[in-house]
Amino acid sequence: MNRAYHGAKDQILNIVLAYDDEDDRLFFQEAIEEIEIRTRLLMFHNGQELMDYLAKEDTVLPDLIFLDLNMPVKTGMQCLKEIRGNPALRQVCIAIYSTSCSERDIEDTFVNGANIYLNKPNNFNKLRESIAKVLQINWQYHTSSLNKDNFLLRL
Amino acid sequence: MGIAHTLNGLGEVEIHRELSPEELEALADRLHHYGIQILGNPKMVLVQRIKDTIDRMLRNDNLRLYKISSYLSDQLEYSYAHLSNLFSEATHSSIENFVILRKVNYAKELIASGNHSLTEIAYRLNYSSVAHLSNQFKKTTGLTPTKFQRILQKRREHRIQQPL
Numbered sequence: 001m002n003r004a005y006h007g008a009k010d011q012i013l014n015i016v017l018a019y020d021d022e023d024d025r026l027f028f029q030e031a032i033e034e035i036e037i038r039t040r041l042l043m044f045h046n047g048q049e050l051m052d053y054l055a056k057e058d059t060v061l062p063d064l065i066f067l068d069l070n071m072p073v074k075t076g077m078q079c080l081k082e083i084r085g086n087p088a089l090r091q092v093c094i095a096i097y098s099t100s101c102s103e104r105d106i107e108d109t110f111v112n113g114a115n116i117y118l119n120k121p122n123n124f125n126k127l128r129e130s131i132a133k134v135l136q137i138n139w140q141y142h143t144s145s146l147n148k149d150n151f152l153l154r155l
Numbered sequence: 156m157g158i159a160h161t162l163n164g165l166g167e168v169e170i171h172r173e174l175s176p177e178e179l180e181a182l183a184d185r186l187h188h189y190g191i192q193i194l195g196n197p198k199m200v201l202v203q204r205i206k207d208t209i210d211r212m213l214r215n216d217n218l219r220l221y222k223i224s225s226y227l228s229d230q231l232e233y234s235y236a237h238l239s240n241l242f243s244e245a246t247h248s249s250i251e252n253f254v255i256l257r258k259v260n261y262a263k264e265l266i267a268s269g270n271h272s273l274t275e276i277a278y279r280l281n282y283s284s285v286a287h288l289s290n291q292f293k294k295t296t297g298l299t300p301t302k303f304q305r306i307l308q309k310r311r312e313h314r315i316q317q318p319l
Contacts, residue, residue: 036247037247107302107305107306107309110306110310111306111309111310111313112313113310117297135247136247136248137256139246139247139248140246140248140253140256143246147260147263147264149267150260150263150264150267150307152296152298152303152306153296153297154296154297154298155297
């Protein structure tokens with residue numbers, strides 16, 4: 001939900017990350033903290049934790065969910081399908097964050113309703129730049145009534 | 156809600172008194188239901204006008220050949236430098252980037268409608284060639300227009316197979 005009373009500087013994007021590797025979660029957190037856009041980040045270790053969180057009644061829906069594909073207990077693909085199958089969650093933007101660059105994985109996630117596919121970059125600076133780009137474009141979609149059905153981004 | 160206001164004919168509403176934060180919240184909630192957001196701050200109003208003017212320009216064939224910068228400063232009666240600074244400060248993006256994003260977004264709509272060839276779309280959006288359109292599309296979305304089209308097509312088939 002967006003209410004631009006005061007402009008970009010006062011707005012906070014709610015971001016959720018589900019990723020099973022602890023180091024990667026920390027890198028992600030560090031990268032997102034260095035970006036100019038203000039965010040609030042919540043992190044989960046696997047897909048089931050994420051889905052449990054989203055199902056809770058008092059959960060504020062995130063603006064953007066980053067999902068790893070290969071997670072224990074529940075994979076990113078299963079989460080993606082559940083989220084897109086749930087009318088209450090359908091408006092949430094989903095970014096796949098994965099080491100896989102298989103064209104088939106990429107296309108499959110888009111077809112199943114992902115908005116963004118972010119290949120895990122091989123260094124920290126690139127990670128920060130990529131996340132910044134994702135947030136910037138996501139922000140435009142929030143504030144400019146762009147059609148989310150057409151929101152596909154691959155980085 | 157009984158709040159005195161005036162319509163000024165530009166699609167804007169002026170409210171006659173200062174609202175309490177609770178009233179503002181309640182009003183925002185009700186308007187949000189209709190897809191309307193409140194722009195409290197004059198700077199944000201101007202930013203919204205910039206966005207609207209760019210949209211109008213892109214969607215009007217007669218305005219296609221204007222330069223964005225001169226059209227914006229003519230229409231909004233501010234120097235382009237002023238508009239440009241304000242926009243960057245408020246939106247995390249330059250006007251130039253926003254124009255590219257909107258053009259690519261318009262191209263997406265036209266591709267999604269399935270009624271236009273890439274040549275037609277390139278011409279309508281004032282790209283010098285299909286290659287130029289495809290390039291900017293790929294740079295902005297990470298996908299070629301053809302791939303984008305295929306994903307949308309597959310999504311549609313997918314939804315028919317698995318009704319929600």
